[in-house]
Amino acid sequence: MTYLETLPAWIAIPVAFFLVLGATLTLLGAIGLARLQSFYDRLHAPTLGTSWGAAGILLASMILVSWTEGRAVLHELVIGIFLMVTTPVTLMFLGRAALHRDRIEGTPGIPGAVERSDVPIGPVSPPEGETAFADPAEAPGEG
Amino acid sequence: MTRLFPHPLLTAALTLVWLLLTSFSLGHLILGAVVAALASRAFAAIEPERVKVRSPKSLVKLFFIVGLDIIRSNYAVARLILTGGQHGKRRSGFVEIPLQLRDPAPLALLSMIVTATPGTAWVEYDEETGTLLLHVFDMIETDDWVKLIAIRYETLLLEAFPR
Numbered sequence: 001m002t003y004l005e006t007l008p009a010w011i012a013i014p015v016a017f018f019l020v021l022g023a024t025l026t027l028l029g030a031i032g033l034a035r036l037q038s039f040y041d042r043l044h045a046p047t048l049g050t051s052w053g054a055a056g057i058l059l060a061s062m063i064l065v066s067w068t069e070g071r072a073v074l075h076e077l078v079i080g081i082f083l084m085v086t087t088p089v090t091l092m093f094l095g096r097a098a099l100h101r102d103r104i105e106g107t108p109g110i111p112g113a114v115e116r117s118d119v120p121i122g123p124v125s126p127p128e129g130e131t132a133f134a135d136p137a138e139a140p141g142e143g
Numbered sequence: 144m145t146r147l148f149p150h151p152l153l154t155a156a157l158t159l160v161w162l163l164l165t166s167f168s169l170g171h172l173i174l175g176a177v178v179a180a181l182a183s184r185a186f187a188a189i190e191p192e193r194v195k196v197r198s199p200k201s202l203v204k205l206f207f208i209v210g211l212d213i214i215r216s217n218y219a220v221a222r223l224i225l226t227g228g229q230h231g232k233r234r235s236g237f238v239e240i241p242l243q244l245r246d247p248a249p250l251a252l253l254s255m256i257v258t259a260t261p262g263t264a265w266v267e268y269d270e271e272t273g274t275l276l277l278h279v280f281d282m283i284e285t286d287d288w289v290k291l292i293a294i295r296y297e298t299l300l301l302e303a304f305p306r
Contacts, residue, residue, distance in 0.1 A: 025221060032224035040264070041235050044220060044280040047261040052217040075163045088251075088258040088265060095266040095278065111237050111276065 003068055011067045015060045022056025029053060039098050043091060050087045055080060149187035152194060154179045194248045194304075201302040208295060209256050220261040223281055233281050237266070238288045240275045242297060249300040256296055263288075 007015075025048045032045030058076040065073040102110045148154050154176070161175030196202065223233055244250050250268065257265045257277065267276040279288055 025217060028221045028224050032220075035224070038235070040237075040266075040278045041280060043264045043278065044235075044261055045224065047258060047264070048217060048220055048224075051213050051259050051261055071166075078160055078163050081160075084255055084259055088254040091258050092254070092265055092267075095264055099266055099276075109236070111239060 007064075007067070011063065015064045018056045018060035018063070020056075022053050022058075022060065025049065025051075025056065026053035040095070043095060047087070047091075050083055054083055148180060148183065149191070150183040150193060152196070153186060154183040157182055196303055197305040198303050201299045205256075205296065205299040205303065208299070209260070212295075213260050216260045216262045220280060235278065235280050236282045238277045238279050238282075238285050240277060240289050240292050242268075242273045242275050242293075244297060244300060245273065246304060249304045253292075253296060253300060257292070 029045045029048035032048070033042050036042045036045060058080050062074060062076045099110065157179030158172070158175045161178060162171060165171045165175070242250075242253075244253065253275075254265045254268075257263050262280040264278045264280075265275070266278050268274070269276075275292070277288065277292070282288075
């Protein structure tokens with residue numbers, strides 16, 4: 001950790017700024033994930049961490065390591081790119097799974113619930129020991 | 144040329160990633176290019192259709208617009224998480240957005256934009272009707288969101304990728 005003491009202020013200040021920015025946003029995302037009420041709201045909170053939360057920390061790392069190595073170290077960009085490319089996949093999985101479940105259960109306020117003759121639309125609990133669908137392949141919500 | 148490099152963009156991107164992960168030298172450039180060319184040929188077996196970018200200028204413009212929007216919405220959502228829970232004025236909801244985009248590549252790009260921007264989450268896309276179902280963290284006006292996606296992002300994406 002000795003080399004950190006030799007860091008000039010004009011490098012240390014942006015590094016500290018981006019690090020604190022990224023860490024704060026990621027923390028806020030985590031707080032949001034814990035505190036928000038509905039599942040769909042909670043989907044939004046972690047995107048703070050995957051956008052500027054990650055970008056801030058990666059920028060700080062890029063500046064610091066580039067300075068100490070004496071050359072441009074940019075491989076953090078790859079982390080950022082993969083994060084951006086892969087987040088939508090997980091988010092879509094979670095979102096669609098929640099939507100699918102809510103449509104089957106008839107939760108109010110969910111758009112696109114498919115009307116089916118054998119399942120009434122509306123908050124109806126299925127009889128004890130019996131699932132709402134005999135065949136899951138018939139379930140609505142598949143695009 | 145097309146047979147050797149079926150996905151030129153992918154080949155270039157993979158070479159760049161190789162150079163980023165190693166250090167730049169002529170040997171790594173050649174090795175990386177060979178690996179990238181082989182990988183893109185393998186990818187061509189899965190996805191033979193080549194993605195054509197008609198207007199890189201609109202993509203660059205889109206990049207800056209989205210970058211700005213991401214910073215702005217980061218701030219907005221962070222503030223809402225800190226304050227919104229207390230007076231409960233925030234209202235979230237679903238927005239249905241009719242899209243003109245049909246090709247997988249621009250749609251994938253749009254999904255990355257929507258996901259990377261805090262406050263909007265891509266929930267479902269219906270291929271038959273071309274409707275995108277978004278969940279919006281802070282609902283102002285439904286029309287505003289339709290306009291935001293359709294005018295701010297979709298026009299540029301339609302410009303960038305030929306149909």
